[in-house]
Amino acid sequence: MSFFQSLTERDRVFDFMTPQLSKVDVRHGPILYMEDVTVSFDGFKAINNLNLTIDDGELRCIIGPNGAGKTTMMDIITGKTRPNQGSVWFGSRHNLLHMNEPDIASLGIGRKFQKPTVFEALTVFENLELAMAADKRILPTLTARMTGEIKDRIDEVLETIGLTALRHQPAGILSHGQKQWLEIGMLLMQRPRLLLVDEPVAGMTEQEMERTAELLTGLAGKQSVVVVEHDMGFVRSIARQVTVLHQGSVLAEGTMDEVSMDPNVVEVYLGADEEAA
Numbered sequence: 001m002s003f004f005q006s007l008t009e010r011d012r013v014f015d016f017m018t019p020q021l022s023k024v025d026v027r028h029g030p031i032l033y034m035e036d037v038t039v040s041f042d043g044f045k046a047i048n049n050l051n052l053t054i055d056d057g058e059l060r061c062i063i064g065p066n067g068a069g070k071t072t073m074m075d076i077i078t079g080k081t082r083p084n085q086g087s088v089w090f091g092s093r094h095n096l097l098h099m100n101e102p103d104i105a106s107l108g109i110g111r112k113f114q115k116p117t118v119f120e121a122l123t124v125f126e127n128l129e130l131a132m133a134a135d136k137r138i139l140p141t142l143t144a145r146m147t148g149e150i151k152d153r154i155d156e157v158l159e160t161i162g163l164t165a166l167r168h169q170p171a172g173i174l175s176h177g178q179k180q181w182l183e184i185g186m187l188l189m190q191r192p193r194l195l196l197v198d199e200p201v202a203g204m205t206e207q208e209m210e211r212t213a214e215l216l217t218g219l220a221g222k223q224s225v226v227v228v229e230h231d232m233g234f235v236r237s238i239a240r241q242v243t244v245l246h247q248g249s250v251l252a253e254g255t256m257d258e259v260s261m262d263p264n265v266v267e268v269y270l271g272a273d274e275e276a277a
């Protein structure tokens with residue numbers, strides 16, 4: 001095929017769309033590797049010798065009581081908080097402790113905070129477009145051809161998040177759940193390899209929770225997804241592997257059934273949760 005023919009291929013993904021991501025090397029191990037990580041705040045160990053690995057394409061749920069260190073763990077992965085000791089690797093090539101927040105994000109680690117922060121006055125479509133344009137690697141090289149590719153990507157993401165019919169509506173009219181999906185879509189625009197999702201179903205209706213479960217389980221495989229969630233019913237509906245954090249360390253790991261039967265977990269977390277329910 002000639003060079004000019006290759007330029008007209010419909011399904012071609014230009015290098016600028018996935019430049020760093022292909023460099024994440026998972027051939028010999030997990031996509032995320034945390035070993036012996038400790039973080040102290042004024043002498044208090046919010047994370048204490050934490051060991052955690054996430055496999056490529058895995059969907060992992062992280063649960064644990066308030067103050068267990070879940071948010072701090074996400075902050076370490078995204079470069080917001082630096083640990084006092086330990087190693088954190090993305091694939092086998094990228095030492096995240098040597099990188100800053102923007103570089104970690106452009107490597108393909110996306111984070112969804114609990115509160116949706118979509119641009120309410122813009123349409124659903126424009127929000128997705130903006131998420132792509134925010135990628136500094138793309139803006140200077142935009143051409144009509146590439147804009148077409150971005151439109152295709154937006155259509156694909158709209159389909160994934162179930163908002164195709166609402167594409168031209170302002171994001172401000174969306175329900176809480178739809179805003180959460182749109183924000184996940186905004187992260188997907190940049191084709192992340194690892195998505196960190198903080199309490200995605202807080203404040204959602206039952207129906208929205210079901211749709212979110214479908215969305216997250218559908219994303220797994222294509223990317224790795226780490227979900228921090230307090231709603232045990234939701235965790236049970238999506239989780240294959242669950243990690244229970246307690247006092248900054250892993251207390252238990254396994255299927256939801258395995259961890260629910262672990263006496264230590266029942267004592268510090270699930271027992272109290274079920275009594276409260």
Ligand SMILES: Nc1ncnc2c1ncn2[C@@H]1O[C@H](COP(=O)(O)OP(=O)(O)OP(=O)(O)O)[C@@H](O)[C@H]1O
Pocket residue numbers: 041042045046064065066067068069070071072073
């Ligand atoms: N910047 C900080 N300075 C001091 N202490 C902090 C700081 N950030 C977190 N902590 C403490 O570290 C511990 C772990 O907090 P973290 O927010 O990571 O827990 P969490 O598991 O996310 O809790 P929650 O479920 O309530 O969100 C808590 O005791 C918290 O008060």
